[in-house]
Amino acid sequence: MIVYGIKTCGTVQKALAALTAAGKAPVLRDIRKEPLTEAEIAEFIAAFGEKLINRSSATWRGLSEAERDAPNESLLRAHPTLMKRPVIRGDSLTLGWDAAAQMAQL
Template sequence: MIVYGIKTCGTVQKALAALSAAGKAPVLRDVRKTPLTPEEIAEFVAAFGDKLINRSSTTWRGLSETERAAPIEALLRAHPTLMKRPVIRGNGLTLGWDAAAQKAHS
């Protein structure tokens, strides 16, 4: 099970703790240290569309209107922390750590 995110994200930390407590042995893939590959970006965009971009993040607020208009793939290559977190690869792909994601990985 791979958890894509950043180690300082509170939501990622909660997901990792819950998954570990459930005996899942999650592995954190810090997208700052190991950026997503073009194939992973394409897969995530296909699965989640524009929901993949965290439009409430500090990074997003710092972008110009021109930068915000770029394709999702270009945004994630340039700014990996724009990805909504976590993306979890386990029983399929899930985005975030809401009740549906928790149920999918229980």
């Protein structure tokens, strides 16, 4: 099980703790240290579309209008922390740590 996110994200920390407590063996893939591959970006965008980009993040607010108009793939390549977190690859691929993601992964 791979948890894509950043180690300082509170939501990622909650997901890792819950998954570990449930007997899973989550591995954190810090997207700052090991950015997503082109294949992963394509897969995540195909799975989640516009929801993958966190438009309420500090990173998003710091972008210029021209940067915000770039394709999602380019945004994620240039600014990995724009990705909504976590993306969890377990029995299924989930985004975030809401009730639906918890049910799917736990």
